[in-house]
Amino acid sequence: MKAKVDPDTCIGCQLCTQTCPQVFKMEEDKAVVYVNIVPVGAEACCKQATDECPVTAITIA
Numbered sequence: 397m398k399a400k401v402d403p404d405t406c407i408g409c410q411l412c413t414q415t416c417p418q419v420f421k422m423e424e425d426k427a428v429v430y431v432n433i434v435p436v437g438a439e440a441c442c443k444q445a446t447d448e449c450p451v452t453a454i455t456i457a
């Protein structure tokens with residue numbers, strides 16, 4: 397599974413970095429995905445972060 401944050405949409409609320417720090421981190425005022433492949437153990441929190449992003453900036457595939 398891969399995840400991506402659209403930097404034009406992200407409002408930097410930090411929710412995803414709190415929900416799933418294994419995948420997301422803040423870089424300046426935007427969240428970024430810092431892993432190439434989402435670790436198996438982090439797939440659930442990554443999906444949760446995707447569902448909970450207030451501006452739907454995260455996509456997973």
Ligand code: SF4
Binds near residue numbers: 406
């Ligand atoms: S939850 Fe969405 S808006 Fe908030 S920091 Fe993460 S990607 Fe950006």
